[in-house]
Amino acid sequence: MLREVLRAENVTEATQFKQLREGLWVIPGTDVQAGMIGSGMRMGDIVFTAETVANVPALYQITPASRDAEGFNAYRYFTETPGGLEPPRWAGIVYKLPEFLR
Numbered sequence: 001m002l003r004e005v006l007r008a009e010n011v012t013e014a015t016q017f018k019q020l021r022e023g024l025w026v027i028p029g030t031d032v033q034a035g036m037i038g039s040g041m042r043m044g045d046i047v048f049t050a051e052t053v054a055n056v057p058a059l060y061q062i063t064p065a066s067r068d069a070e071g072f073n074a075y076r077y078f079t080e081t082p083g084g085l086e087p088p089r090w091a092g093i094v095y096k097l098p099e100f101l102r
Contacts, residue, residue, distance in 0.1 A: 001060035001075060006032065008063040031055060068101075081093070 009030050017025035023036040033049040081091065 002032075002052075002054050003054065004063055005030075005059045031059065 006027075009027070009032075010028070011027055011032075015027060017034065018028050019025050020033070023038065024033060025035070026033045031052070033052050034046050035049050037043055037045045037047060
C-alpha cells in the first residue's frame, strides 16, 4: 500500500527528503516520514516511522490506485475475504456486507 501511496505522490528514487530534525525526514507534500534508528543492532538504519506505518491504510484509501471506476478496492477485497489470491466464488458476498461485520 505504501508503494501505491508514494507512486500517487510521484515519489521516485530522486525525490529529496526534507529534514525535520536530526534523524527525522519527511517527503515534501506528504505525511510520509522516515527516521534513523538510534540504538541497538540496527543503529543507523533508516526506516519509516511508526506513525507513517500506522497511517498507511488511511493514506492508501485516498489514492486513485486504491479503487477502480466502480469503487472496488482490491487490497481490501484480498484482506477481508477468505482464500488466497483467488478467493472462492461466494467471497464477493462478504465484501458487500457492512464494514462492522467484516
